[in-house]
Amino acid sequence: MLEIRDLKSGYARVPVLNGVTLSLGQGECLGLLGRNGMGKTTLLRAIMGGLPAWSGQVQKAGQPLDRLPPQARARCGIGYVPQGKQLFLQLSVEENLRMGCVKDFGRTRAALAETRALFPRLERLFERQAGMLSGGEQQLLALARCLCGAPDVILLDEPTEGIQPSICDEILDVLHHLRRERGLAILLVEQDIDFLWQICDRVLTVNKGRIVGGIEPAAAGSIEQAKTFIGIEG
Numbered sequence: 001m002l003e004i005r006d007l008k009s010g011y012a013r014v015p016v017l018n019g020v021t022l023s024l025g026q027g028e029c030l031g032l033l034g035r036n037g038m039g040k041t042t043l044l045r046a047i048m049g050g051l052p053a054w055s056g057q058v059q060k061a062g063q064p065l066d067r068l069p070p071q072a073r074a075r076c077g078i079g080y081v082p083q084g085k086q087l088f089l090q091l092s093v094e095e096n097l098r099m100g101c102v103k104d105f106g107r108t109r110a111a112l113a114e115t116r117a118l119f120p121r122l123e124r125l126f127e128r129q130a131g132m133l134s135g136g137e138q139q140l141l142a143l144a145r146c147l148c149g150a151p152d153v154i155l156l157d158e159p160t161e162g163i164q165p166s167i168c169d170e171i172l173d174v175l176h177h178l179r180r181e182r183g184l185a186i187l188l189v190e191q192d193i194d195f196l197w198q199i200c201d202r203v204l205t206v207n208k209g210r211i212v213g214g215i216e217p218a219a220a221g222s223i224e225q226a227k228t229f230i231g232i233e234g
């Protein structure tokens with residue numbers, strides 16, 4: 001579904017990604033775990049095309065995306081929910097969702113109906129200005145807006161940051177549902193190990209812009225291994 005080979009990138013002349021290789025299959029959820037500043041957000045930006053790759057390849061279903069700008073990558077079925085959400089805070093919830101349909105406005109009605117079904121908490125907030133939502137509601141909206149583009153791969157950057165457990169559970173429910181029903185593939189950057197362990201098939205460890213290992217959440221002792229890796233006492 002998504003293949004990244006030896007991807008290198010950075011800011012100005014400072015290297016951040018030092019050759020990342022990974023693959024994500026249909027319906028798979030792959031976690032990326034690492035300490036602050038190790039390049040996880042940079043990797044998602046480079047996959048999405050918001051940051052130019054210096055070398056390496058990004059392919060989706062065998063198609064090279066390297067020369068495509070972010071909007072074209074979105075049209076190829078990649079959705080991105082950046083850290084900080086990047087909502088239009090002056091616009092209503094519904095208007096934000098409509099913006100998420102920009103790839104195909106003909107889908108708007110169906111996408112809004114889907115959002116109502118998947119995110120009951122947002123349904124009663126459709127008329128509200130996005131800037132007036134709580135942080136957790138904004139996170140749900142950011143995810144819902146991304147899904148309005150009908151992606152088959154999504155890149156999620158720290159969806160649980162600063163939000164309450166009940167909303168984390170709602171996000172998990174939606175992600176599980178979409179994997180099961182639509183084969184959605186998910187690349188998830190997250191510091192919350194419990195959250196990662198509830199959804200990921202595999203977790204890759206990231207250090208200094210490289211994938212340095214992998215942890216199987218189903219394996220005995222894996223949580224302790226993860227905590228040791230990011231420097232939390234087990």
Ligand SMILES: Nc1ncnc2c1ncn2[C@@H]1O[C@H](COP(=O)(O)OP(=O)(O)OP(=O)(O)O)[C@@H](O)[C@H]1O
Pocket residue numbers: 011016034035036037038039040041042043
């Ligand atoms: N816009 C930018 N300009 C210059 N350097 C940047 C920029 N964004 C990030 N960096 C640097 O790139 C490195 C990797 O940052 P990145 O945000 O990818 O890390 P991260 O693993 O996602 O960390 P965090 O968990 O803190 O978000 C850091 O040293 C950071 O300071």
